[in-house]
Amino acid sequence: MMKLKFSLKYFLLTITIFLVEVLIATKLKHIFFVRAYLGDVIVVILIYTFIKSFFKIENNEKLILGILIFSFLVEFAQYFNIAEKLGFREGSLMYIVIGNSFSWIDILCYAVGCLLLFLFVKLQKNNIQNN
Template identity: 70%
Template structure:
């Protein structure tokens, strides 16, 4: 792992963040998009954010993001946001979440698998 600023990934991170913000605010009435697509996309947001600053093995990063996502979801099972003192409705309370769901873990897995397939396709297309 090595520090390296990458503007392309940072811009992609900002774009994905804006999509997530749009899902959370404007498309909040669309159950499928809010409940499932947002969780699939959030792992991509984490991936592009890390890649904005680090050169890191992509497969290990994807596995790490999946593990991190599962830990956050597990924290929701134990009401970690409340235990950390965040008030319902606060930004951190919303970011951390407050309801455990196996479906969310499945969505994180789908997002990570999608990332892995994109990278595999990209590497197959551009062999080095």
């Protein structure tokens, strides 16, 4: 179940992760591993914290699965050049956000990011139950 509820903690995490993503895209783009892989791992965590900023969600595992499916759909849409078909010009913000090239490595990075999220949620849940 989802309830509209603002969380300052998740909102601040979202801003921090977003700034890390901007840093990766602008200042660390010359470091291949960081730009090519780490940014894609982190982006699913960014989506998670953004959603948790505004919604209280009881089943975090379903949320993570939903984010994984969403990220896969966006990546597969890139295969069909969706940004161009929607009329976004190369170099525009939306063209960059949506992406313009399909990659199986990106799919793997999203899966790794969601796996890390899942493990973190499970660890957090276990810590709460043990205290």
